Amino acid sequence: MSSVNHKSVSSSFLVCSEDQVFRPTMKGNGKRNGNGNGNGNGNGHKLHAEGVNVGVTANGNATAKKQHYHLHPIKDDDYHHEVTDRVVEEPGKYELGQYGYGKNNVKLLHVHREGELHTVREYEVDTHLKLNSKKDFIAGDNKDIIATDTQKNTVYVLANRHGVNSPEEFALLVCSHFLYTYRHVEEATVHVEEYPWERLQVDQRDHNHAFIFSPKSFRFCTVVQKRNERPKIVGGLRDLRVLKTTQSAFTDFIQDEYRTLPDVNDRIFSTIVTATWEYSTANGVDFDDVWETVKECILDKFAGPPDTGIFSPSVQNTLYLAEKMILDKVEQISRIDMSMPNKHYFTLDLSKFPTSIVKSENKEVYEPVDKPSGIIHAMLERKQEPRSKL
Numbered sequence: 001m002s003s004v005n006h007k008s009v010s011s012s013f014l015v016c017s018e019d020q021v022f023r024p025t026m027k028g029n030g031k032r033n034g035n036g037n038g039n040g041n042g043n044g045h046k047l048h049a050e051g052v053n054v055g056v057t058a059n060g061n062a063t064a065k066k067q068h069y070h071l072h073p074i075k076d077d078d079y080h081h082e083v084t085d086r087v088v089e090e091p092g093k094y095e096l097g098q099y100g101y102g103k104n105n106v107k108l109l110h111v112h113r114e115g116e117l118h119t120v121r122e123y124e125v126d127t128h129l130k131l132n133s134k135k136d137f138i139a140g141d142n143k144d145i146i147a148t149d150t151q152k153n154t155v156y157v158l159a160n161r162h163g164v165n166s167p168e169e170f171a172l173l174v175c176s177h178f179l180y181t182y183r184h185v186e187e188a189t190v191h192v193e194e195y196p197w198e199r200l201q202v203d204q205r206d207h208n209h210a211f212i213f214s215p216k217s218f219r220f221c222t223v224v225q226k227r228n229e230r231p232k233i234v235g236g237l238r239d240l241r242v243l244k245t246t247q248s249a250f251t252d253f254i255q256d257e258y259r260t261l262p263d264v265n266d267r268i269f270s271t272i273v274t275a276t277w278e279y280s281t282a283n284g285v286d287f288d289d290v291w292e293t294v295k296e297c298i299l300d301k302f303a304g305p306p307d308t309g310i311f312s313p314s315v316q317n318t319l320y321l322a323e324k325m326i327l328d329k330v331e332q333i334s335r336i337d338m339s340m341p342n343k344h345y346f347t348l349d350l351s352k353f354p355t356s357i358v359k360s361e362n363k364e365v366y367e368p369v370d371k372p373s374g375i376i377h378a379m380l381e382r383k384q385e386p387r388s389k390l
């Protein structure tokens with residue numbers, strides 16, 4: 001039987017472990033808590049107003065204020081729901097492997113209004129939980145199930161109560177809520193996809209309350225938190241499609257009886273970048289800022305300065321240089337994984353046409369070839385500090 005303790009507790013705490021809790025202090029003027037009184041969660045846990053205004057991020061997804069994390073102890077009896085009969089033996093000769101359940105694609109638009117200036121963030125949120133009992137699967141006993149419908153509701157209630165900042169902060173909040181509220185949740189995974197709304201510019205001025213969908217690239221994150229462990233925070237960027245018409249070559253690769261591709265000193269380089277990166281900490285991280293930095297580094301190593309560009313001897317090298325720049329710039333990123341499919345634009349062989357109808361040297365017309373496509377990927381991580389010999 002589940003013993004349910006309806007004691008009111010603050011879900012504004014971000015659980016780090018049984019004895020450590022991330023407590024997010026609220027931002028700015030403290031009016032974003034959903035209850036309108038600016039002092040938090042309505043249960044006596046005051047959320048601090050820090051008043052750190054960072055303005056609008058480069059993509060116009062103004063986040064307004066920064067969130068800070070502090071560690072506070074929680075007590076055993078702080079849990080909402082206590083489940084006692086957790087262990088159900090698996091009958092027979094089989095063992096349940098990976099398991100879990102959740103709600104996918106919970107769509108959410110959050111509007112933050114500061115007087116005339118409004119900002120929006122639209123998310124699709126996936127929540128997945130792994131319970132410490134398997135009796136729902138094995139015995140048809142639903143008593144421990146936090147219904148997927150309840151998980152959906154939780155996303156809306158937390159967004160209403162605490163506001164929505166970066167995808168990573170929101171995912172951390174939702175994870176900690178589930179771990180904190182239900183002791184029998186062993187692991188929470190929250191994936192957030194952000195819609196790329198950008199503040200509209202009219203006459204080169206930012207519009208107060210109108211936005212344009214600008215899918216130049218997409219942002220996402222995944223937070224996985226196991227009970228008693230720190231959250232694993234992974235940021236992500238995908239569908240950043242780029243092309244340049246020169247400053248790319250591919251030469252000196254293996255010459256054997258299988259090779260037909262000639263050395264090319266000047267070719268078109270186009271790719272669709274996906275990057276995911278893991279944070280070593282959430283402390284002091286401006287997640288919006290990091291996302292912009294990652295994007296800028298990728299574009300910097302792909303395109304280079306506007307007049308001259310940057311030379312790429314291969315997709316491999318360009319990918320590596322972008323990853324290295326990101327690790328150099330953001331110390332809280334412990335590793336970054338990138339993939340760059342090579343979207344080929346082949347030179348057309350027009351030699352069979354009479355010279356009366358085609359130019360002798362074809363340097364303008366290319367054939368985009370989607371499939372098959374080369375795929376280049378690599379993960380770059382920081383080396384472990386060598387252990388002291390003491």
Ligand SMILES: O=c1[nH]c(=O)c2[nH]c(=O)[nH]c2[nH]1
Nearest residue numbers: 250261313314315316342374
């Ligand atoms: O940058 C490239 N790397 C490759 O490994 C490769 N292979 C290929 O056919 N073209 C390219 N281009």
